[in-house]
């Protein structure tokens with residue numbers, strides 16, 4: 001996959017994209033990151049990328065021309081079909097199903113906003129608008145890094161163990177089960193015996209049960225779409241009833 005990011009602060013991306021798993025993924029040739037300075041497509045001595053808002057009001061607005069020029073030139077650099085994403089708090093929320101969908105693309109081009117946001121005509125270039133949550137940041141650099149990280153780790157060959165991505169929170173519609181490592185006993189806190197048993201079927205059953213329990217306690221809304229069999233759904237329902245009873249007390 002190739003990921004192009006267009007920002008007025010390209011220097012903010014360095015350590016995130018070159019370190020750890022993302023850096024290894026790029027060195028292995030699984031992904032290519034191209035971070036572009038939007039100012040390279042701006043005009044004038046000051047390479048201005050923002051201007052006043054027509055109609056008045058506080059804050060500056062990102063000008064359309066640099067994004068239009070940058071987009072055309074960057075698309076032409078690689079013939080693979082690209083999905084253009086505009087980072088924006090008004091966009092669709094970034095959740096794991098969307099991450100999984102984007103991980104199947106061969107190319108992503110990500111627009112990063114600043115100030116009050118974009119001249120609305122810039123939206124016509126985007127296939128999707130994506131938000132990382134219902135809060136407003138000063139710029140889209142962190143959201144673009146969040147999206148890039150979430151997508152890259154799903155690309156085949158990036159994670160050490162394929163099951164890491166399929167058994168974790170959200171990917172199977174539930175939160176993930178609890179993990180433990182050595183020591184088996186620490187300050188009076190013991191790892192559940194079943195995890196030390198070596199019995200893979202019992203361990204898998206315990207993990208599924210604990211994933212349901214954890215989801216009931218923290219994110220019961222996920223049960224609406226989680227893939228549960230009848231027995232599991234009944235278990236989830238009884239957990240939620242118990243939780244409600246203890247809340248009412």
Ligand SMILES: C[S@@+](CC[C@H](N)C(=O)[O-])C[C@H]1O[C@@H](n2cnc3c(N)ncnc32)[C@H](O)[C@@H]1O
Nearest residue numbers: 087088089113116117131132136137139140143
């Ligand atoms: C200060 S915000 C602009 C907010 C805009 N005035 C509004 O009310 O929707 C500047 C830029 O940060 C980025 N941004 C801020 N919060 C974001 C979020 N939750 N998700 C994605 N991008 C975000 C976007 O690129 C946005 O254009």
